[in-house]
Amino acid sequence: MKSLNVISNHFTVSAPIVQENLLEKYRSMSNLDVKFLNKLYYGNHELEMKQLEKVLIENPLFKTETQEELSRQDEREVGIKKMRVIFDEGRRIVEPSTLYNDPQRFLIFGLPTLIYNQAIATKFSVSFILYFKTIDNLGTEIHQKYKDRLIEQQSDVGCFALTELGHGSNVRSIMTTAHYDPKKEEFIINTPTDLAMKFWIGGASQTATIAVVFAQLYIDGKSEGPHVFLVPLRDKRTFEVLPGLIIGDCGKKNGQDGIDNGFIIFNNYRIPRENLLNRFSNVTKEGKFETTIPNIDKRFAVQLGSLSQGRLMIIGSSPRLLGYATKIALRFAAMRRQFGKPDEKEEVPLIEYPLHQYRLFPLVASVIACKITGTKVYEMWQDCLPELFDPESTKVPEIHAITSSLKAIHSWIAMRGIQECREACGGLGYSYYSKLGILRNNFDINQTWEGDNNVLLQQTAKYLIDIMQALVKGKKVQTQTCHWIKKTPVEGQQNETTTEEEFLRGENLYAVFQHRTNLLLQKSGMKLAMAMAQDKTANPIDLWNNTQVFHLNALSKSFGELFIVQQFHTFIKKLENDELKTNKDTKEALSKLFQLFCLSKIEADLGTFRDGDYLTSEHGDFVRNSILRLCGELKRHIIPLVETFYPIDELMDSMIAPGSGDLYGSIVNKVYGAPKVFQRIQNWEDIYLKK
């Protein structure tokens, strides 16, 4: 009561201060073409996405996330309820089956859910991409009923059980076994050691009724490599774990509390023969193994197909989540004043500081760059779909290489960017109610799951080295992403631009990234070849590992960045030649963001670009000067631009980024209204009275 009096006095005593609405001021500085930008962000799927968004705004179950201080268990229980509502409402808007084969549509339709709560979005990904797509990709007609149970009857909750305690990246070596018993026509699943227990399985510990389980198939004691089985986990009438299984929870994590990640131990657990997903391999009643892909490694690669779709989701969702974070941080930067000049009444808004611009504006450039790139990759994926399970396809290894690199780059850009946004909002950014910490902690795992970033980059490097070797041998190579590869040495070449203007031309910036990637490819190839020539007895795996740092790892990152630059450059060319039509402000903003994206990436790795004096120290000055100039010029566009980023105000849910522009009103309201805000500590007597 006393506290409430203090507040009411506070409100009545102090005279209201009329302050300039800074957010409005910055919003009105540029006239961006919102329709054009929305088309760029959402393609043709904006309307259906908006319908789902309405559900999240209007249904009271989805009242803002940050008002709730839920326990881990509550979060899981509420999460599953919310997931059901989203699924039921969602299917009234879009037929679910149209989403699963169209990652772009899946991403855009799922955007309100992703922004609202990443853990609920993860539940959808696990159930409908990892579990469903594995059955869809690897099953046959006999498995249709499992897909129906998930989608039509909603009587199953599926999970994806690949990782084990002992093997996460090297999943080819998983240890769970599936022995065929011809007498009973069943597989017997076992966890031979602690290391073989399935671990981290999303949904397993409390909610999933069934799993797709990866296990080494044995027939008559002979290993046929990893295969995938449908394995019931719970009695659906009681939700008790079925006999022969031990299932438990993996414990508290750094984020994604709404997901019940669990471990599964199999003890002579029997499943019918039909539960083998048998599109590419089959076991007859008598126990004869048949396969259309004789090579075990190629067969395994095909079985991991649903993970590729998971990676596509990360490629698409990373810039959306970073976009959300930049919208929070830049709104805050527009409204928050710190320091000033002695002769001026008002302090200076953070957004005016060149240092603040340098920290945040390149992130906005990355959001646009990665969105454009994501759309291109989704097109490539769609193009590749008819060949997805053809072991001889040249498109499949290529899409795998590019998605592996981009999954890593996009998730790193987003993770580091969200953290920068958090720091750019100071102490208020550290508040739970800013949403930035929630965003960061939940996002973090994207760097690890669906393939650890650094491990994935090795797969990209392998593809690039293979392509280069084929080219050197004079073979014809079919590729959409590697036309930049040069067979003649590039070391020693110099960038010939002599003015800042020449340097900033799109063609030149693109050439700069091509040069770095060629240089790293040639150096990596050379290092591998020399090491092999010097020691013919050396193990190729050792040589490969010894060539990672500064070479293959850097090469794969460079390749991914080159691809992003290429896509952004192509887009800007279409703007310049009016193939894409928009207004002057939008053209100017996007063109400058393209330059800023390229320059900030060059600046971050100037050492490599300077290798062999390809770029001179004068070019280094061009880069730094241009970054500063571009940031200044972009200032008038940046707030209007982040205002077009998702989400709309009703889903913003950040106390430090109110759309009204009333920063301090928003903070005071939120903090005063938070649970237990004026409550003394419960055990205060223990502190002061008990000795």
Ligand SMILES: Cc1cc2nc3c(=O)[nH]c(=O)nc-3n(C[C@H](O)[C@H](O)[C@H](O)COP(=O)(O)OP(=O)(O)OC[C@H]3O[C@@H](n4cnc5c(N)ncnc54)[C@H](O)[C@@H]3O)c2cc1C
């Ligand atoms: C919250 C959460 C949810 C998950 N959900 C699921 C799920 O639903 N289903 C499922 O099957 N799995 C799931 N996973 C597992 C996830 O896919 C794995 O954690 C991931 O693949 C990485 O494997 P790992 O954890 O064993 O890491 P490790 O393979 O042990 O890697 C550890 C580190 O070593 C590095 N490293 C590994 N190999 C090399 C090498 N050759 N050279 C250089 N460096 C190397 C990696 O870069 C990494 O930094 C989940 C994990 C988490 C944390």
